[in-house]
Every structure is written in structure tokens, then in C-alpha cells.
Amino acid sequence: MTEIKRRVVSGGELWWLREGPGAHGQEPKDVHVVADALAGSFRFVEESSSAHGLRKPQLGALHAVLAHRSTEEAEPITIVMPTGTGKTETMLAAYCYEPSRTMVVVPSDALRTQIAEKFVTLGVLAEVGAVIGGFLCPAVLVLSSGLTTVEEADELLDGTNVIVATAQALDKCSEPARTRLTGGCTRLFVDEAHHVGARTWREIVDLFSDREVVQFTATPYREDGRHLGGRVAYAYPLRLAQKHGYFARVNYRSIIDLSDPDRAVATAAVEQLRADLDAGYDHLLMARVSSVERAKQVVALYEELAPDLHPLRIDTGLAGSTRRKRQDRLGQDCRIVVCVNMLGEGFDLPNLKIAAVHDPQKSLAVTLQFIGRFTRTGSGTLGEASAFVPLQVTGVDERLRKLYGEDADWNEVIQDLTERGVGREKARSDFERGFGSLPREIAMRSIHPKMSTVVYQTPTAPRWRPEGVYDLFEDRLLTTQLGINNSGKVVWWVSRQPTPVRWGEFASFNELVHHLYVAHLDDSAGFLYINSTDNNSLHEDIARTVCGDSVTLLRGESVYRILAQVQRRIPTNVGLLDSVSRNRRFSMHVGQDVLHAWRGEGGTKMKTNIFAHGFTDGRAVSFGASRKGRVWSHERARDIHDWVRWAKRVGPVITDTSISLETVMSGFLLPKPATERPPLVPLSIEWPHHLVATMSENRKVLYSDAEFSLLDTELTLIAHTTDGPLQFALRTPEWSLQFAFEFDENEPPRIRPIGEDGVVTTPSGRGSLAAFLTAHGLLVTFENELVLVEQGYLLQPDRERRLFPTDSIEVFDWSGIEIKRESQGPDRDPSTVQHRAIDIFSTESDWELIVDDDGTGELADVVFLRRVDDELEVLLAHCKYSSEEKPGARIGDLYDVCGQAMKMNRAKSMPELLTKRLFRRENERVAAGRSGILTGDIETLAVVVREARFRRLRVTVAIIQPGMSKMKASEDMRALLGAADRFLSEKYDMTLRVVASP
Numbered sequence: 001m002t003e004i005k006r007r008v009v010s011g012g013e014l015w016w017l018r019e020g021p022g023a024h025g026q027e028p029k030d031v032h033v034v035a036d037a038l039a040g041s042f043r044f045v046e047e048s049s050s051a052h053g054l055r056k057p058q059l060g061a062l063h064a065v066l067a068h069r070s071t072e073e074a075e076p077i078t079i080v081m082p083t084g085t086g087k088t089e090t091m092l093a094a095y096c097y098e099p100s101r102t103m104v105v106v107p108s109d110a111l112r113t114q115i116a117e118k119f120v121t122l123g124v125l126a127e128v129g130a131v132i133g134g135f136l137c138p139a140v141l142v143l144s145s146g147l148t149t150v151e152e153a154d155e156l157l158d159g160t161n162v163i164v165a166t167a168q169a170l171d172k173c174s175e176p177a178r179t180r181l182t183g184g185c186t187r188l189f190v191d192e193a194h195h196v197g198a199r200t201w202r203e204i205v206d207l208f209s210d211r212e213v214v215q216f217t218a219t220p221y222r223e224d225g226r227h228l229g230g231r232v233a234y235a236y237p238l239r240l241a242q243k244h245g246y247f248a249r250v251n252y253r254s255i256i257d258l259s260d261p262d263r264a265v266a267t268a269a270v271e272q273l274r275a276d277l278d279a280g281y282d283h284l285l286m287a288r289v290s291s292v293e294r295a296k297q298v299v300a301l302y303e304e305l306a307p308d309l310h311p312l313r314i315d316t317g318l319a320g321s322t323r324r325k326r327q328d329r330l331g332q333d334c335r336i337v338v339c340v341n342m343l344g345e346g347f348d349l350p351n352l353k354i355a356a357v358h359d360p361q362k363s364l365a366v367t368l369q370f371i372g373r374f375t376r377t378g379s380g381t382l383g384e385a386s387a388f389v390p391l392q393v394t395g396v397d398e399r400l401r402k403l404y405g406e407d408a409d410w411n412e413v414i415q416d417l418t419e420r421g422v423g424r425e426k427a428r429s430d431f432e433r434g435f436g437s438l439p440r441e442i443a444m445r446s447i448h449p450k451m452s453t454v455v456y457q458t459p460t461a462p463r464w465r466p467e468g469v470y471d472l473f474e475d476r477l478l479t480t481q482l483g484i485n486n487s488g489k490v491v492w493w494v495s496r497q498p499t500p501v502r503w504g505e506f507a508s509f510n511e512l513v514h515h516l517y518v519a520h521l522d523d524s525a526g527f528l529y530i531n532s533t534d535n536n537s538l539h540e541d542i543a544r545t546v547c548g549d550s551v552t553l554l555r556g557e558s559v560y561r562i563l564a565q566v567q568r569r570i571p572t573n574v575g576l577l578d579s580v581s582r583n584r585r586f587s588m589h590v591g592q593d594v595l596h597a598w599r600g601e602g603g604t605k606m607k608t609n610i611f612a613h614g615f616t617d618g619r620a621v622s623f624g625a626s627r628k629g630r631v632w633s634h635e636r637a638r639d640i641h642d643w644v645r646w647a648k649r650v651g652p653v654i655t656d657t658s659i660s661l662e663t664v665m666s667g668f669l670l671p672k673p674a675t676e677r678p679p680l681v682p683l684s685i686e687w688p689h690h691l692v693a694t695m696s697e698n699r700k701v702l703y704s705d706a707e708f709s710l711l712d713t714e715l716t717l718i719a720h721t722t723d724g725p726l727q728f729a730l731r732t733p734e735w736s737l738q739f740a741f742e743f744d745e746n747e748p749p750r751i752r753p754i755g756e757d758g759v760v761t762t763p764s765g766r767g768s769l770a771a772f773l774t775a776h777g778l779l780v781t782f783e784n785e786l787v788l789v790e791q792g793y794l795l796q797p798d799r800e801r802r803l804f805p806t807d808s809i810e811v812f813d814w815s816g817i818e819i820k821r822e823s824q825g826p827d828r829d830p831s832t833v834q835h836r837a838i839d840i841f842s843t844e845s846d847w848e849l850i851v852d853d854d855g856t857g858e859l860a861d862v863v864f865l866r867r868v869d870d871e872l873e874v875l876l877a878h879c880k881y882s883s884e885e886k887p888g889a890r891i892g893d894l895y896d897v898c899g900q901a902m903k904m905n906r907a908k909s910m911p912e913l914l915t916k917r918l919f920r921r922e923n924e925r926v927a928a929g930r931s932g933i934l935t936g937d938i939e940t941l942a943v944v945v946r947e948a949r950f951r952r953l954r955v956t957v958a959i960i961q962p963g964m965s966k967m968k969a970s971e972d973m974r975a976l977l978g979a980a981d982r983f984l985s986e987k988y989d990m991t992l993r994v995v996a997s998p
Contacts, residue, residue, distance in 0.1 A: 004120055010152040011169070012144040014159060015116060021126040022137035031101070031161050034136045038099040041135040045128055052128040054093065056244065057085040057236040064234035065094045065214055076205060076213035080235035083375055084246045084350075087216045088118045091189050092125055094214065095162065099138070100186040103163045105170070105204055107192045109144070115191060116142045116164040138162045146172025153180040167200040179207065187212035237440065247375045248353075249384045254391040256942040258926040261390040262301055262358055269356035269388045270306045273335060276353065282381040283353040284330060285309075286373070287338040290359035292317035298358055299338040311336035350377065355387040391942050428950075431641045434487045439479035442494060449518055449531050449643040452632035455651050456528040456543045456551040464521055466491035468545040478514060483640075489521035491546065492640060497534070519546055520644050527651035531643060538629055554654055555629035560610060561659045562623050562631050562650060567986045569614035570669045570795060572622075612668065615987040620689070620909070638949075671793035675745045677726050678794065680782040683976075684899030685715045685728045688777055688790040701732065701769055703758040708732040711920070714856045715778065720895035726780070727754065730769070733856055739770060748792025750774050781902050785979050804977035809966045810995045812840055819962040819997075822881035823854050823861070826930055834861050834879045837960045837995070838934065841877060849936035849944065851918060859908060859918060860900075860957075865944060872911055872944065872951040875958060876901075882963025887997035889970045893963040898980045901957045901992070908955060909988040911948035919945045955990045964996040 003019040005026075016028040024034075044062075047053040054062070061079045068077045081087045095102050104119070106112045120140045125131045138161030146169065147153055153173075156163075163185065170178055182188075188208040190201070205213055241247035257264030269285055276283040287302065289295050295313045302311035310333045312326045330337055331351050355374050374385035438444060466484050469491065470477070476495045483492040495517065498510040518531040519542060528547050530539045543551045563569060611624035613634075622634045631650050637643040653659070687710065691699065697709040718727040718738065726741040738754040751773040758769035777790025786796040817836050824835040834854065841864060842850055849865040860876035867873075880897035883890060908914050919941055925932050933941070959980070964973065977994055984990040 004117065009141070009156060009159075011147045011156065011173075012142045012165075014156075015120045015140045015142055017120055017137045020121065022122060022131070022135050024136060024139070028139045028159060029136055031139060031159060034138055034161050035099045037134055037136040038096060038131070038138070041131045041133045042093065042096040042125075043130055043132060045130045047128075052124075054089065054128065054130055055086055055246070057081055057241070057246070058090045058093065060236060061087075061090045061234045062093045062097070065090075066097060068214075068233055069098070069212060074210050074212075075231070076215055077231060077233035078215045078217065080217060080232055082236060082238050082241040082247055083218045083373070084377060085236055085241055086246075087191065087218075088115060089123050089125070091115075091191075091214075091216065092118060092123050093130060094189075095119070095138070096122065096125060096131055096135075099161070101157070101161060101163075101184060102187050102189060103165065103182060103185040104189045104191065105165060105167055105201070107166065109166065111191065112142060112144075112164050112166055116140050119162045119164065140164060143169045145169060146174070147177035147181065148174050150176050150180045153177045153184070157181065157184040167204060170204055171200045182207040185211075187214070190215040192217060239440075245377050248377050248382070250374060251384055251386045253386065253388050254942070254946075255388050256391045256939045258923050258938050262298060263305075265356050265358055265388050265390055266298070266301050266305055269354055269386075270302070270309070270336075272386050272388070273306075273309070273354050276383060277335070279383070280381065281353070281383045282331070282351055283335075283383070284349070284351045285336045285354040285356060286352050287336065287356040287358055289338060289340055292340060294359060295338050295340055302336050302338060306336060309335040311338060313338040315340040349373075350382060353382060353385045355385070357387060357389045360389055428639070428641045431485065431488055431490075431644070434485040435483055435490075436486065437481050437484040439481050439483055439493070441479050444483060444492075445639050447492070447516065447640055449516060449637045449640060450533070450632065451635040451637060451643065451646050452535075452630065453529045453531050453647045453650055454538050454629050455554045455631070455654065456530070456547070457554055457651075457655070458521070458523070458526050458528050458547050459550045460526070462521060462523055462526070462528070462547045462551075464489055464523070464547065466519070466546055469493060469517075469542070472541060472545045488644070489523060490518070490640065490644060492516070492518040517542065518640055518643060519543075520647055521547060522648050522651065525648070525651060527648075529644075529647040529650065531647070535630070553629050554651070556627055557661055559625045559627065559629060559631060559654050560661060560664055561654045561656060562625050563610065563612055564659045564664045565616050565649075565653060566612060566614035566621060566623055567616065568669055568795075568797065569612045570671060571610060571612045615989075620987075669795045669797060671789070671791075671795055674743060674749055674788055674792050674794045676743045677723075677741065678782055678786055678788070679722050680784055680786055681720050681722055681895060682717050682726060682780055682782050682899075683720070683895055684781045684903040685717050686779050686903050687715065688779055691776060698763050700761045701730065701758050702761060702766075703732075703735050703737060703756070703769075706732070706734045707761070708734075711917070712857050712924075714858075717896075717899070720892065728778075730758070731856055737769070739773065748777070749788075751778070781899065781983070783976060783979065785982065801975045802978035802982055803971060803974040804981055804992075804994065806966065806969060806974065808994065809964075809969065810993060811966055811998050812836060812960075812962070812995055814962045814997055817962070819882040819887075820885065822879050824852070833881055833960060833962055837877050837879055837958075838862055841875060841958070842935065845873075845875075847875075847935055848940055850934040851922065851941075852932040852934055853918065853921060854932075855921075857921070859914065859921075863918060865915075867944065867947070867951065870951055871954050872915075872948060874908075874914065874953065874955045876908060876955065877958045877960060879960045880963070882961070884963065887963055887965035887968070889965065889968040889973060890963060891970065891973050891976065893961055894959075894973055894976055897959050897961050898976055901959050902980055902983050909953065909990070911951055911953040912945075914953070915941075915945045915948040955988065956993060957984055957990050958993040958995060960995045962995075962997045966996045966998055969996070 003017070004015055005018045007014045014028065017023045018025060044059065045053040046059055047055050061081060064077070064079060079087070079090065081090065091104065104115055106115055119138055122131060122137050139159060141156055141160040141163045143163060143165035163181070173181065182204070188205065188211070190205065190213065238247060242249065253268065255261065255265045255268050266287065269287070273283060273285045287298055289298050292315050295315050295317070299311050299313040312329065312334050314323050314326050314337055318326070326334070330349065352373055374387065432444060435444070464486070466482060469482055473493070473495055476497060478494040478496045485491070495515045497513045497515055499513055501509070501511050515532055515534045520529045522529070528543055528551060530542055532539060538553060540553065543553075609624060609626040611622065613620065613622040615621060624632045631654070637646065691710060697711065699710045700707050701710065701713060712732060714731045716729050716731060718729060727738060729736050729738050737756065737758050739751050740754055742750045742752055744750070751770050753770045759766055760769045760772040777792060779790055780788040782788070784796070784801065786794060788794055814836065816831065817833060818831050819833060821829070821832045822834060824832045824838070829835060838850065841862070845864070845866060847864045847866050851863045852861075853859050853863050854861045861879045862877040864875035864877070865872065878897055878900040880893065883893050922932055922938065922941065959977070977992070981992040984992050
């Protein structure tokens with residue numbers, strides 16, 4: 001039996017043990033007597049299958065602390081121990097080994113109480129035999145408010161062995177009192193040390209700059225970029241925490257319900273709780289919300305769904321005494337608790353096993369902490385943990401994957417039960433399982449190699465000896481093991497390379513650079529590919545080590561053949577070597593200067609490297625090639641598997657002698673400055689890809705007090721004419737503003753408002769919308785395949801125009817349709833062009849989803865989707881009303897719909913972006929009380945979103961214009977359709993369908 005006595009003192013309470021092992025009695029003993037009695041009583045007792053003791057992580061961390069203590073260095077050290085492995089007992093052991101006065105800083109009142117109780121009783125140390133003999137437990141000062149005088153501090157120090165305080169309480173002390181109080185302690189323990197980046201915490205650590213500081217945390221990093229300071233002296237891996245039963249698996253599930261996500265999450269979580277209880281598990285459910293107001297709403301929902309489980313809310317909106325009473329009910333009659341964020345850091349309740357995350361955290365560090373609450377293990381009455389999260393188009397699922405990058409072992413802790421792989425994902429998983437050897441320091445799925453390689457040709461039967469890298473790199477290896485996949489012939493590793501500092505010459509120190517290396521032997525084709533972040537080498541030593549001395553580096557002009565697979569290729573960087581001038585041997589040319597570099601000067605310059613962008617396999621790509629032998633792209637691989645698939649296409653291309661180098665070098669679109677308005681009909685205008693390539697809503701436009709994300713805007717041309725101002729409108733659901741291009745002989749085009757200007761808000765501030773448009777540029781497509789790109793250049797292929805075949809124009813039955821009416825509207829008007837198109841297209845294939853996406857910022861008027869094998873098949877239908885009652889040969893009826901078909905297709909060519917955008921727009925419609933889904937359901941769309949990154953995209957674009965007569969279509973109309981067909985086919989590998997009247 002133990003009994004803790006408490007006495008009110010200045011700034012808080014003094015605690016000591018009255019009864020039990022190490023007790024003082026009715027009055028606290030002198031601090032020196034306590035220290036003397038405890039000195040020499042500590043024993044290293046290790047837990048075993050037959051006896052209690054300290055856990056392996058506790059002993060490992062303790063030895064790290066003592067090793068650091070023996071050096072008498074003042075630099076702080078950090079101890080990383082996953083939740084549930086026993087950080088507090090490690091602090092107790094480190095104190096008992098050398099019982100001098102110690103301060104412990106914690107982040108919350110609850111954790112202050114919990115830590116103080118552990119110190120005043122020495123926790124389980126006596127029970128497991130880690131302290132023996134006539135020891136005394138320390139007298140503990142629990143500091144809860146500020147001190148004002150030095151005398152108060154001195155009086156407290158005289159009767160205290162350990163001080164436990166929050167940073168806030170210490171911050172409230174006067175500076176002299178705080179300095180005296182901390183100065184009377186020989187060491188500082190910091191719990192939940194990820195807080196150290198905050199000012200109040202940092203100032204406390206700084207007061208111990210000449211003494212021992214040990215920081216304990218489960219999450220040794222901060223997303224705000226601030227550092228904990230000090231080196232990591234010990235880190236216990238999560239995989240071992242789980243292996244030895246300290247850390248439970250978390251089963252993660254996304255919940256899909258856009259109309260009422262709170263109810264869907266609560267229903268799924270309650271079902272899991274009831275199933276766990278029925279299975280005999282003593283589990284509790286915690287529902288996490290973001291505010292007290294939300295807590296009130298959500299607890300009412302749980303009271304409706306599970307009144308027998310007695311849901312409670314615990315948050316700062318309640319009095320402290322009420323919160324404590326409700327905490328005491330957890331695990332008694334109450335099985336569900338609704339809280340804001342968490343129940344306080346360090347709150348120890350292993351029964352918390354079901355997380356219902358109604359409002360997901362935005363901070364990855366907080367997400368890690370929150371997950372840790374549910375990974376604690378206990379008796380056999382506890383099972384695996386479950387987390388239920390409402391599906392987010394962006395954010396949560398990406399953060400879950402990002403967890404793997406923070407610690408390789410999260411792969412073994414979190415099982416995402418909502419992830420459904422397809423063929424490409426299975427290939428990726430099989431590839432990863434092929435690694436018989438893997439480094440434990442780095443998660444392989446968190447490696448994103450740059451698309452870059454040098455290529456070596458190998459003999460007919462090349463050897464494969466990746467283990468030779470151990471000898472080649474010796475002590476330069478960061479990873480203790482190489483990642484080796486012998487079946488796939490892949491090896492990867494990370495090196496640490498000391499390099500001289502650039503600002504001086506010193507023998508005593510240098511900079512440490514880490515390089516990633518990946519090598520792949522494609523023995524069937526006879527190529528060895530080597531990727532590295534060290535671009536100063538062509539890695540001949542690695543090639544010879546891995547595959548023998550018979551390898552040959554592929555170099556010279558043949559490397560430029562890689563550019564042959566890029567359609568509509570545009571050079572953006574060209575390096576030249578001058579064979580005459582000694583003063584300017586090498587020069588790099590970019591932008592408009594590429595024109596001069598490409599044509600050369602007097603035949604004296606040789607191209608040494610070329611970088612170009614264009615389109616391959618229906619997607620935007622970039623390729624660079626150097627005569628020295630390197631091939632690269634600006635793309636970044638999702639993982640090593642992606643890089644291997646990319647690299648294997650390089651060798652066969654650059655050794656293909658059927659590819660004419662002359663044809664490659666002559667097939668570029670050379671940019672010309674847009675100094676005047678092109679005398680052609682503009683077809684479409686759109687945002688540059690970099691502004692809409694993500695689902696970010698950080699960029700917003702504001703006018704007349706109504707603000708919208710760029711994703712909710714649409715750019716439309718005001719007139720389709722060959723002359724006059726080039727004008728356009730920026731439209732939102734509530735307002736529209738007009739702008740015009742201004743062309744100049746010496747500067748890129750500027751954009752000015754016609755009338756009032758809008759305001760744009762970005763993470764860097766607010767400013768003029770016209771200035772923002774000018775700075776970022778816009779993409780304008782004209783007839784005859786001319787494009788004005790965002791950098792202010794004109795691009796146009798030099799070739800004859802193509803006429804769309806008349807026989808390829810399809811004809812629908814338009815009887816009963818008012819062809820001058822386009823949109824079916826929310827009432828699904830059957831007499832409209834859109835409705836008839838839906839009726840006919842929906843019968844052509846077994847579509848899983850048909851979505852009416854008509855509206856500002858649409859992907860198309862109607863989107864049809866289905867999954868076929870490893871593909872995602874999409875039909876984007878663009879409808880247009882006729883300007884007259886009867887079909888004819890009016891080219892004006894085609895300009896707008898051709899522009900729509902060609903618009904935003906870079907986004908439409910990326911499966912993840914296309915499906916996320918469609919999901920986001922459906923989410924907005926549901927929030928407004930309607931839905932665009934005509935066939936299928938939101939759950940199917942959500943699964944398609946998750947699978948999109950693993951599927952190949954096959955897109956068909958349909959132009960529907962009943963105002964065009966197939967038999968009367970003019971040559972100019974067919975040329976316009978032919979240009980659209982070429983544009984879609986060459987840039988995005990999309991098929992164009994044209995639907996008209998007879």
C-alpha cells in the first residue's frame with residue numbers, strides 16, 4: 001500500500017510518500033538524507049519471460065543517457081521512444097542511478113500529475129527490483145504557479161529532490177526566481193520534447209546550457225521547421241516496439257459519405273466498438289473533433305446512436321472538476337468519449353483502441369501523437385486499434401503515406417484497409433517483396449528518385465554482384481544493409497560523403513552530404529542503369545563492381561535519340577561547346593536565346609546537352625540528354641519501382657539505329673516571342689498547369705466581397721475573331737471580370753483589366769488579379785495549331801493542316817430535341833442536347849459512373865468512367881447548342897466547343913488529378929443539396945480516386961454539336977476539327993469523337 005502526502009507550498013505542492021516502499025513517514029525527510037539513501041540502490045534488472053524487470057528500450061535508453069553523462073558534455077541529447085515503451089520509467093532510472101536534484105518539464109497539467117506520481121513512488125522500480133535496500137523515494141515539488149522571489153525559490157529547493165513543472169508555470173515565475181530555481185538543479189529532463197521549438201521551452205533549456213539536458217519524445221521532429229537541438233542519442237524502432245508487444249497495429253479505414261460524414265464515421269466506429277466488446281476486448285472509443293462547439297454536436301450524435309454506451313464529452317468547455325469526474329467514468333459505464341484534439345499529452349489509457357477522427361489533424365506531428373494514443377498495449381483484453389477517418393480528396397490519405405517517411409517502421413504499424421490495389425500496384429508490391437535485404441534506417445516507399453540515369457551496355461551474360469558495393473563504399477555507407485532484389489536485379493543504398501566547406505580550408509571539419517544510389521541490371525536487354533544524386537560522376541566504378549569490367553558507357557550524340565519519343569518537343573535549355581573561341585568554350589542558352597543557340601553561329605558550336613519538354617504516351621514529359629552519357633527528366637519517381645520502369649525504356653531507344661539523329665534534331669518547335677496579337681481565331685484560354693496541378697485552395701480570387709478558389713473559376717474567351725483585342729472573362733459562380741492582352745515588341749504580353757480589377761490571395765499575400773495573371777501567364781490555343789504559352793512565346797508546328805475525315809463524323813437522332821438548348825439542368829430536361837448525349841453514350845458501354853459535371857470549372861459537361869483491367873476508361877463529353885434551328889456549315893458553332901475539348905487536357909491526362917477534381921466538385925454539389933452522379937454512387941467514385949494512381953488512363957473526348965451538318969461540313973470546319981484531333985492525339989494520346997446532325 002502506498003500513500004502520497006501533499007503540502008501546499010509557494011507555487012504549488014510538495015509531495016512525499018508516507019507509506020510503502022521508500023516511504024518518508026508523516027513528514028518529508030531531509031533532501032540530503034533521501035539522496036544518500038537512494039545512492040547505490042539502483043540495479044540493472046532486465047525483463048525476461050520468467051521475471052519482471054526493465055524493458056529492453058528502457059535499458060537501452062538508460063545506457064545512452066549514462067554514456068552521455070560520462071562525457072560531461074553540456075549538449076542536449078534526445079531519446080526517442082515510441083508511445084507505450086516506458087519513457088517515464090527511463091527518467092526514474094536515470095535519476096536513481098545518480099540521485100541529484102532534477103527538474104522535469106512537461107506540456108500539460110495532466111502529465112505533470114502523472115509524472116509527479118511516478119517520481120514520488122519511483123513507479124515500478126521497486127516492484128521489479130531495480131531499486132533495493134533502504135532507499136527513500138524523492139520529495140517532489142509540483143510547480144503549478146509562478147514564484148516571485150529568490151527567497152521562495154531557495155526555500156523550495158531546500159526541501160525538494162525533484163521538481164515537476166509545466167513550461168507555462170516556469171514562464172510565470174519572475175526572472176530571478178526562475179534563474180535561482182533552475183540553477184539549483186543539476187539536470188533537466190524534458191518530456192514530449194517536440195515542444196522544445198517553442199519560445200518558453202527553448203528558454204528553459206537554455207538555462208541549463210552548462211548542465212545535463214535529456215529530451216524524451218516519440219516524435220522527434222516538428223513541421224514548423226524548428227529543431228529540438230542536440231543529437232539523437234537513442235531511438236528505439238517502432239518495428240521492435242510492435243514485435244515485443246509494446247505497440248499495437250492500427251487498422252486505418254477511410255469512410256465515404258459526403259452528405260453526412262459525421263454520422264457515417266460515428267456509425268462505423270460504434271459498429272467496431274460493439275464488435276470488439278462482443279469479442280471480449282475491453283475497448284473504448286475516442287471521437288476527435290476540432291472545437292468545443294463541434295464536440296457538443298458530435299456527442300449528441302453518439303447519444304442517438306449508442307445511448308447504452310453512455311457517450312461523454314471532455315473538453316475545455318467544462319469545469320476542471322467535471323472533466324476529472326468524467327475521466328473517472330471512462331471504462332466504467334462510459335465507453336465513448338468525444339474530445340477536442342486529445343485528452344492531454346501523456347494521458348495513459350491503454351483501453352483507447354478505436355479512433356473516430358471527425359476532424360482530421362492538419363499537422364503530421366499531431367497525427368503521429370494521436371495515433372500513438374491507440375497503439376498502447378496491455379493485457380489479453382486488448383486487441384488491435386482501429387481508426388476511422390472521413391475520406392478527404394487531399395490531405396489525410398497523403399499524410400498517412402507520409403508517415404512512412406518519418407520512420408521506416410510505420411509501414412509495419414499502420415495497415416490501410418481502404419487501399420485497393422490493381423495490377424500496377426500488385427507489380428509494385430511484388431517488386432518490393434523481392435528485396436531479400438533492406439536497410440532498416442530508411443523506408444523504401446519514401447524514396448523518390450529523380451528520373452535520371454547513365455546507361456552501360458553489358459556483355460551477353462553479365463554477372464550480377466551487388467554485394468561488391470559493400471567493399472567499394474566501405475565506411476561511406478549510411479545504411480547498414482544494401483537494398484538488394486536479386487530477382488529484379490536492383491540494388492540501392494545511401495552514402496555519406498564528407499566534402500570540404502566552400503568558404504575555407506580546414507582539416508578538422510567538413511560538410512556531410514548524403515547521396516542516394518540505385519542500380520538496375522536489365523540482363524535480357526543488356527543494359528545496366530545507374531541513378532544517383534551525385535551528378536559529378538558517371539559511376540564507372542559502380543558499373544564495374546556490379547557487372548564486371550566488360551561494361552561500356554553509352555555516350556555521344558546517340559544519347560540524343562531519347563528525344564525522338566517526345567512529340568511536339570520544345571527545347572528549353574541548350575548547352576553549346578565552341579570549337580574556336582578559347583574565351584567562351586561553353587555556354588548555356590535558355591528562353592528566347594534558344595533560337596540562336598539552336599541555329600548555331602557559323603558552324604563552330606557543338607551541342608553538348610539539350611533539355612526539352614513535350615508529350616509522350618498521352619502525358620506531358622521532359623527529357624534531357626548530355627553527350628557525356630546522362631539522360632534525365634524533371635519528373636520525380638513515386639518510388640524505386642517507378643524509376644526502374646522509366647529507366648528500362650532508355651537503353652533500347654538510344655541504341656536504336658533506325659532513329660535518325662537528323663530527324664530528331666529537326667523536329668523541334670522553336671519558340672517565338674509573342675510581340676503582337678496573332679491574326680488567327682482563338683479557341684480556348686486556360687490557367688497554366690502549375691496553378692491547377694494540385695487540389696490546393698491556397699490561391700483565391702476576390703471581388704465584391706465574394707471569394708473563390710482558382711479551382712472554382714473558369715476562363716472564357718469573349719470573341720472568336722481573327723482581329724481586334726484578345727479579350728477574356730474570368731468567371732465564378734457569383735461574378736465575372738473581363739481582361740485583355742496587351743502585346744509589346746520588347747516585353748512578354750501584359751494583361752490589363754477591362755473595367756474593375758479583382759484581388760488575388762496567395763500564401764505570400766494579396767495583390768492585383770491582373771498583375772497575378774501577367775506574372776503567371778495564361779495558355780491560349782488558336783486555330784492552325786498555334787499556342788500562346790504562359791512564358792509569352794508562340795509555338796506552331798510547321799506542317800500542312802489536317803482535315804478531319806467526313807466519314808468519322810457520327811450522327812445522332814436529334815428528333816424531339818431543341819438543339820438551341822444545351823444544358824439539361826437540375827431537372828434533367830429531356831429535350832436538351834446534353835440529355836440526348838447522356839442517353840446515347842450511356843448505352844454504349846457498361847459505365848460504372850456517369851456524372852453531370854456541367855458548370856463553372858467543369859471537366860466536361862458529362863463524364864463517363866469505368867475500370868477495365870488495369871485501365872481507367874474515361875469519356876469526356878462536351879456539348880454545345882446550335883446558334884440556329886437548322887444544322888448547317890457554321891464554323892462559328894464549332895469554335896467554342898473545340899476550345900472546350902482542348903481545354904484543361906493536361907489536367908485531364910493525369911488520372912489522380914482528373915478523379916480528385918471530379919470528386920471535389922461532387923463534394924461541393926452535395927454540400928449545396930444536389931448531386932451530379934447519374935449512374936453509380938459516391939463510394940464507387942471514392943474507390944476510383946484511390947486507385948487512379950495505379951491505373952493507366954484511356955480518355956476519349958467527344959464534341960457534340962447538332963448545329964453542324966455532317967454532309968455540309970466545310971473544309972475549314974474539318975481543318976478545325978483536324979487540328980483538335982491532332983492536339984489531343986499527339987499531346988495526350990486521346991481519341992476524338994465528333995457528333996453532329998445528318
